[in-house]
Amino acid sequence: MKAILITKDDDKYEAKLTEVDEQDLPEGDVKIKVDYSTLNYKDGLAITGASPVVRKFPMIPGIDVAGVVEESSHADYKAGDKVVLNGWGVGEVHWGGLAEKIRLNGDWLVPLPEKFSAKQAMAIGTAGYTAMLCVMALEDQGVTPDKGDILVTGAVGGVGSVAVSLLAKLGYRVVASTGRPEEEDYLKSLGTAEIINRAELSEKGRPLGKEQWAGAVDTVGSHTLANVCAGIKYGGAVAACGLAQGFDLPATVMPFILRGVILNGVDSVMCPKEKRLKAWARLAKDLDMSHIDLITKEITLEEAIPTAKSLLEGKVKGRVVVNVNA
Known part of the structure; x- marks a missing residue:
């Protein structure tokens, strides 16, 4: 089968398209x-070796999969079932989805929602599923x-x-933070x-700023x-x-103890x-399907390695879907 395989020999780290038994x-x-x-940000890190995402070698990257069950001894799945996988260490410690076949623990799977094709499910992928988890987290904290x-930071990226x-x-009235003003029409x-420039948030700021947003989805971390947090309204999240x-x-406790701001980690x-x-049921219900084509670019397995580098350089917008059989 065709696959992208990452190997590490002494200090040589390499990702290449090859044949795997x-x-x-x-x-x-x-x-x-x-x-x-x-291709997600984590896949970009894995393929380029920019961060130690891969913890076992050799490794097939790819934290997302949409496909059809070929063989199963799991009680919940049978041959012919359409399924989706996101995460669970796949592409990090267990061979991932940038290949023509994958074998894994059936407990990690969810059925493909009827509303989505396999391609649409991957246009959503971990990024979209994570975005939905973030929205659900804000809702759980009463942010209506x-x-x-x-505010959405890194708004041109997949999650954003x-x-x-x-x-x-x-x-919601959405304020998008981005360092790519040329994508204003897209956003x-x-x-x-x-739209605000990410430079307004990316440098060291005040411990407590003007109350601007009721809530935020942050994909950036650090000073941003x-x-x-310093700009969230009282009781926001x-x-x-x-x-x-x-x-x-590099923050202080002031937004949390003076304004009751909640910082909700989303995994x-x-x-x-x-x-x-x-989350997948909510995506089927709440995602504007007309936006799927707007946010998606399709590539082949062969194109995945150079695209991973472009992804880390901030040159890719939206979602990258990989047709592993093309």
Whole structure:
């Protein structure tokens, strides 16, 4: 089968498109014929070696899969079932989806929602599913459209694009932060009401700033997240899910103890199945399907390696879907 394989020999780290024997697939009770995978920020880190995402070698990257069950000894799945996978360490410690076949633990799977094709499910992928988890987190903290504006950082990226689309459809007034002003039309087409330059948030700021937003979805971390927290209104909340700027948080406790701001961490990798099913059901209900084509670019397996580099350089907008059979 075709696959992208990452190897590490002494100090040489390499990702290449190659042929892999299906018999070498890791153990698991479900084998899937992969239709589509994706390229996420984490996949970019894995393929380029820019961060130690991969913890076992050799490794097939790809944290997302949409495909059809080929063989199964799992009670919930049978041959012919359409399924989706996001996370669970796939592409990090277990061979992932940037290949024509994958074998894994059936407990990690969810059924493909009837509303979506395999390609559409991957246009959403971990990024879109994470965006939905962030929206659900804000809702759980009582952040409703009448409370005020919602800020989305890294708005041109995968999580950001879907978050903007979801929030706008749900009736929130969305403020998008981006370092790519040339994408203003793109962001407005997704429902953005206002755009600010990321430079306003990316440097060291004040411990407590002007109350501007009722809530936020942050994909960036570091100084950006600190400044976002400092600008949240009394009783507001931030759903934090990314670290594009860095994994540090140079903040103070002041927004939390003086304004009651809630910082809600959002994890998509080990998220319990019950919440995954709820998130995918909400996506089927709340995502504006007309935006899917706007936010999606399709590539082949062969194109995945150079595209991974462009992704980390901030040159890719929206979602990248990989047709592993093209």
